[in-house]
Amino acid sequence: MTGSAPVNSAKNDTIGAIKAGPGGFAPGLGAVRNPGDKIFRAILAAAAASIPLLAFAILAMLFVSSLPVLNQTGIYFFVRKEWDPVAQQFGALAFAYGTLMTSLIALLVAAPAGVGIALAITEFSPLKAREWAAWIVETLAAVPSVIFGLWGLFVLAPFLHQYVDPLLMRVPGKPFFAGPDTGLSLFTAGMVVAIMILPTVMAVCREVFNAVPNSLRESALALGSTRWEAVRLAVLAPSMPGIIGAVILAMGRALGETMAVTMVIGNAPQIVSNLLGPADSLASAIANQFTEATSDMHLSALTALGFLLFGITMVLNIVARLLVWAVARRMQHVAVK
């Protein structure tokens, strides 16, 4: 499978079951040119070009709008702790810390759970149930984040505060659970986000696991391995880059999650090791303060937080896509051989 995609699709297809590869028509078709073709193609190409243009426009616009604060504090903006709109002192560190910690907590919970669920669906459940089970878990992804926030604020936060946090405070793993316990906290935000990114981890892992050819599983089973050993050797091991890709993709979602975090994180821009105390994240700071910002500098600082968020999620997305693609390509090799 070294040739370009359209060539492959033409080679592998049989009459009757021909499907379009990327490139739509099989190569050589439509060779007779019609003047309308060029115009039509140009219109479609312009629409397609709007997508990268939009991305650059957003990046450029955010950068220009954050210039005032970057001129004032320089690159140190990203490593300063102070955030005092009244004194016009701005730094992103406290928010970056909040964003990072909530995402980390969320990943620690959602990554293993998501992989496990994906395995349960693709490897262990009956064929007919797979599609629907996947649909149910993926439906979680369609629930608007403001509803997760509402549920987190009135259901999950009180529940954690009353039952889970007291247990955590007995854990000798201080200072993370040292208290005081405010209910609306980094920990609560992390748990809500964990539930929200679970479908992402699960959906991508499912895709990756499904790409593993059955011959691998069968070889493992034929050698006398148990179901789990077959899964570990034939499914999990070759899928590792894809799983990492799924986790990174989910991390991108976690970092950018706004509404649910805003509602349960407690909104206090501070860097403390106590996970049961209030904090603030990049996205929630923007959501909370943007309409209330009184000075241009404050607005610019908030935009700079958005710029930072965009940058981080963009890099994460790029890395994740590359990993998922790499796995898919490798599986194709295995399947052909």
Added chain:
Amino acid sequence: MIIPTAPVRARTDLIMRGLCWAAMALALVPLISLLYLVVSKGLHRFDLDFFMHVPRPVGIPGGGMANALVGTLVLVLIASLFGMPIGVAAGLYLAEFGGGRFASAVRFWADVLTGVPSIVTGIFAYDILVKPMHSFSALAGGFALGTMMIPIIARITEEVVRLVPVSLREAALALGIPKWKSIIHVVLRTAMSGVATGLFLGATRVASETAPLLFTSFNNQYWNTSLGQPTASMTVQIFTYAISPYEEWRDMAWTGALVLLIIVLLASLASRLTLSKNRGANL
């Protein structure tokens, strides 16, 4: 002779499979809790007033979210007006001419754009529309949502258009129809139900967004008479009511959540059914 599996291996097998199922069960708990509570708490104010009236001040009974329902509809309409044609055209390009390096770049940036936090799109719309117009507006909110729609719709359109068999295209070309006409009249037409599902999916996806609306369309407690004015939306209204200190407003937030959830789940179910039917027909 059958050699029995070593007990350790059998036990590991059992434990690991059990853990996978346990994770599945554990994930269902919050889902069920969320659904149950949104329904049970939402039914409290699920009445005619909710759909008929604008919000009323605390203490005066009978307020509703009628303006927010219409507001969300208006915002999604504005978004669809430019987001859908551009998205579908881009998706068609990727499916029909998508072999080259440019198309790969477009695909890549579409994925990046889908992953960008929606609140960032809100800042973008604020800079482009709210700042020059000196006012929060339905236009700005719609623009933010439309921007989010384009990459989503482009990727779904590409996927469903690619399912159209090459033989159909060949048949059209064999009749001497120009390629562009065959794309519009044969390819797009064949994929129409799939494309429509994609549009529908894109619309519901942005309808459930809150963050990009906070400082673009903002909020409004009254009926909106112009697209240049701040506009209420379901999601922002739910958010506003949820963080308010008043019990009756919080009840309204739950009812708003119920209405929104019903819309989103129905859309998800409907698109699932059409998409799978579509795939089945073409395979």
